Amino acid sequence: MPKVTEDYRAERRREIAAAALRCFSRKGFEGTSMADIIAESGLSAGAIYLHYKNKQDLVGQVVVDVLRNRSADLADIAALDPLPHPAEVVRIFVTAVTRELGGEGILVQVWAIAAREPALADLVTGLVDELSGLFTTYFTAWFRQQGLDAAAAEERARRLVPVIIGISQGYVLQAAILPRFDAPAYLDALAAIDFTAGAPVL
Structure with a gap:
């Protein structure tokens, strides 16, 4: 055999x-x-x-596959020159995640399951940490392009990334539960955030 x-x-x-x-x-x-x-x-x-x-084991694999694919996307983006604007990076990230999952509701369900399943919570936490690291790499490089020195760019990126993760989660949650949620307007509004070096982050 x-x-x-x-x-x-x-x-x-x-x-x-x-x-x-x-x-x-x-x-x-x-x-x-x-x-x-x-x-x-x-x-x-x-x-x-x-x-x-069991089914929970399968849920974990689905989460791993989707978020690992997005990790690959972020790694590719961080290697571009010039780098795209942060608003475009967030747009690419959230639309790719929801497209691959078949809708925002699934990810909300994953969070709900993770809240009561420690093994899945640990898995999701590890993957979010991985994504945060890749977002930090991107933002560090982007702030360098805006004129910050290496140390200042990395520090600014580390402070900003949890907010970016929150913006992404907010998009998913609102898109999943609010019937009149305007997804294009939400993503377009990201361009109004002043990410540029030397100015307040938000």
Whole structure:
């Protein structure tokens, strides 16, 4: 019998997670059963449970996949020259996250589950820390382009990044629960924030 490679296992895990995400998009986390995910994937129950012990385990994989992809986006952005404006970076980030998840509501559900599932909370915290580090790298480089020296640029970036994460979370939350939320106007308003060096951050 051919040996199963780690690449094959990883690809199968991604395939199952993608099927789970489609179910979550349609029925939400609470409304999705493992039976739904098994049917959506077209795999046997044994194949699913070989890779994931339960639905919460699958939720974790979905979060990892989506946020790791956004980490790659931020790393690519930080390497650009010249760097795009911060408002554009936030726009790219939040629209990519919600597009890949199939809507803002799923991410709100992830936060709700993380509030009561310590393992998922630890996973989300680690990924947000990773994203924060990449945002800090971007903002440090952007402030350098605006004329700040290296130390001042890094300090300013570290102070600003938690606010940027909050702005991104605010977009997701409002888009998920407010029927009249104007997403384009919210994102356009980011351009009114004075991010430039030598001026108040907000």
